[in-house]
Amino acid sequence: MTILCAGINHRDAALEIREKFAIGDHELVETLNHLRAIEGLSGAVVISTCNRVELYASSITPAPVMNAIQQFLRSRTSGLEAPFFTKDSLPSVRHLFRVASGLDSMVVGETEILGQLKQAYSAAAGHGSTDAHLNKLFQHAFRVAKQVRTETNITRGATSVGSVAVDLAGKIFGNLGGRKVMLLGAGDTSERVARSLVSRGVRTVIVANRTFDRAAALADQIGGLAVHFDHWHTAFDEVDILICSTAAPHPIVTREKLEPILRRHSERPLFIIDLAVPRDVAASVNELDNVYLYDIDSIEKIANQSLNIRQAEMVRCEALIDTHVTDFMHWMRNHPTPTL
């Protein structure tokens, strides 16, 4: 029995090409039926995400089955030349283990792919398209992904401004449920950060912008409250997280301005995210007790640090995966007979 893999992914194909191949949920059953009709194919699983369309199959006659799969893929391109990849046996097993562990993802170490793989496998198994070898392969892949996640730092740290901000807020407040955020300036990045925080349970968002209409529109979109820019400090007492992104040429939040406000702050920490260039918050504010100030440079530095950590962990992950590939290939050699 041989495990086969063919498809297209973000490494070799641009989005315009990938989207031509995407297999929507409504097409999944039809695609699986089509694949199962290929002579010599024992089982098939179809994975279709925004970054990849990959078909996994098991067969005792790999060469003709692979040809048939390639023909099927080409039939979806309407004549467009596409950079398909094909793998069989050991490389296809290694590829699946790497995909499941997030090593083949656009953002190395991301974990969303594992959920997508589980969903794809579950759909194929529910359809009756998997055999014992594919069942074993995918179960093994999920185990590998779990081990890689828990035993290495591949998922360590956040890699975007929004996720770094959410991580830092978590390290300051723990649970973000019920926390209050204020946006000073309604820029795109600050809006994204605010949305990330809201998705993690932040209760209230107050938006203050020089153009009140823009503040009102954004507040409306994210379910917040708009205030006039000149009155931001009056609404500040209960704020836990301040996100600044105004176009002011000089700092608008200074130590002198903040100190009297903090006296009414009941000793709750204040997390300030300054996304503005030039900066909106004076650096000396970070010296205040219970105040944690991060500017765009420090946040990007943390994101890059996380990416570097993840890259450095790749070697350890590959070593772990190699062990599992060997184990799985050993199992394959001992179970050559196809069983449905």
Place this chain on the structure above:
Amino acid sequence: MPEFFFDSICPTGFFDFSNPTIESLRAGRHSDFTPMQNFLLIASTLILLCSFGYTLFRLGSGRMRPGRTNLAALIATFILLSADLWLRGQIERSCPINSLFDVVIFTAWSTTLIYLLVGSAYRLSLLGAFTTPLVLFLLLTAEFAPLDRSPTIRAIRDPWIEFHASLSLIAYGAFALAGLAGVMYLIQDRQLKKQKGGALLYNLPPITDLGVANTRLIWLGLALLTIAFAAGFVSGMQVNTIKFWTSATIWFAYALMVVLRQVHTLAPRRTATLSVVALAFILITLPAIQHLSAPK
């Protein structure tokens, strides 16, 4: 207080006068400890040493994760130290806190106890990693420092006095944990202020949780110490003046901390700093207090 109450904590009911070890203990000859006692102390020290070494290795290789190694090591240590205290309780016919050696071991035991009781309740990752070196330090001090090991035999065995002494040491265990939570708070505060991220930042608990744990542990220690002092007063025992005032200073310092914290005059960072300073003060003055309380 009924005697059986205390006996349930430190069982002495099966005391065998023919046990030859008691004589050697009274003579202060540590080498004559039973092999079992030596084994229990050495085993718990080795377990903590391995756990601490493993934690340092994980930290050094950047793979620090709040694992179960420290928890398992502290559970094993608690069981071994409980067995050791039980054996010495039998031999000494009282709660085994009759020498400085005893007191240090009992403090290590009570620190472990408080960690096991509150560590899981607060779910503070890495608290075990910070507790392990402190308990290890206490055990190494007990085993290698030239401490007085000869138990002092009390003329009157008063359960109130024993209750007072043992509960005071358990309170110090809570203060030790508060100090450790304070150390963790200060490290996390520094990590957050540095704006650099890093493994330690991600592995330490949220700073708000550390501040809350720090304050609650001080409250717990203060409540236990207050009950212990009340028991001391009930017993009507005679107290050395210096010992009394040192203990009163410790009680007053912690009481002041919680009152100021309650009225929001003392910031969490300062509370954390003061709890670390107070722990250092306790660790330094504990031998002196014990020395002063020994019968002349």
